[in-house]
Amino acid sequence: MALWRPEIIGADNVPEQGPVILASNHLSFIDSVAIPLVSPRQVSFLAKEEYFTGTGVRGWVSRTWFTSIGSIPVDRDHARAAQESLDKALAHLRSGGVFGIYPEGTRSRDGRLYRFRAGAAWLALEAQCPVVPVALSGTAALMPVGARAPRIKKFTVRFGTPIDVTRGYGGLPAGLARRRVSDAIYESVLAxxxxxxxxAYNERQADA
Structure with missing residues (x-):
């Protein structure tokens, strides 16, 4: 990691214990590697099930790597993939873990920040856990779309002030509470x- 000289800002904003969500912007495939490597606690992201089921040396390397960084396998083509993903994430949080999520849904192809979907907010409200907004910069140049390996580029990971969902949202209708939590996360990441x-919302590409 020292080879890439990452700048890490606000890591002490991540609670030392208990469940927490790291909600980040998404610029590159490498984001799900960069955040776990610099986070003060092990953080788990969802990962395509194919990364865990490959054969041969390449399959072993993929399975070993994604397992080592705590990734949670999910079948994205299953009819209930979205709900299954949330269920697995919620179980991880309820066990006291740290879960990483990209509320945009998929990576930004043009560098803009797209509207946040409600999954992160739903998880936070269900688990009653804080959300730490995360802002990445430089990772798109670190590993552009189509690159086979990371380039030697500096990147920055900023951990923002935790958002406490146990205050100010309890008396709101569920849908409104999710929207307001999503907006709070978005505004922090944007800043x-x-x-x-x-x-606008970002739409998933075939290779995202």
């Missing part, structure tokens, strides 16, 4: 990242 707001 830290300096990205241009896209004003």
């Amino acid at each position: 830290m990242s300096g990205q241009e707001p896209a004003g």
Whole structure:
């Protein structure tokens, strides 16, 4: 990791114990490697089930790597994939773990910050755990789309002030509470990242 000289800001904002969500912008495939490597606690992301089921040397390397960084396998093509993903994430949080999520849903292809979907907010409200907004910068150059290996580029990971969902949201209708928590996370990430707001939701690409 020292080879890439990452700048890490606000790591002490991550609670030392208990369940917590790290909600980040998403610029590159390498984001799910960068955050676990610099986080003060082990953080688990969802990962395609194919990364755990490959054969041969390549399959072993993939399975070993994603297991080592605590990734949670999920079948994204299953009819209930979205709910299964949330269920697995919620179980991880209820066990006291740290879960990483990209509320944009998939990576930004143009560098803008897309609207956040409600999954992170739903998890936080269900688990009654804090959300630490995370802003990445430089990872798109670190590993651009189509690159086979990371380049030697500096990148920055900023951990923001935790959002306490146990205060100010309890008396609201469920849908409104999720929207307000999502907006709070979005505004924090937007302020830290300096990205241009896209004003729309991002759609999953075939290779995202």
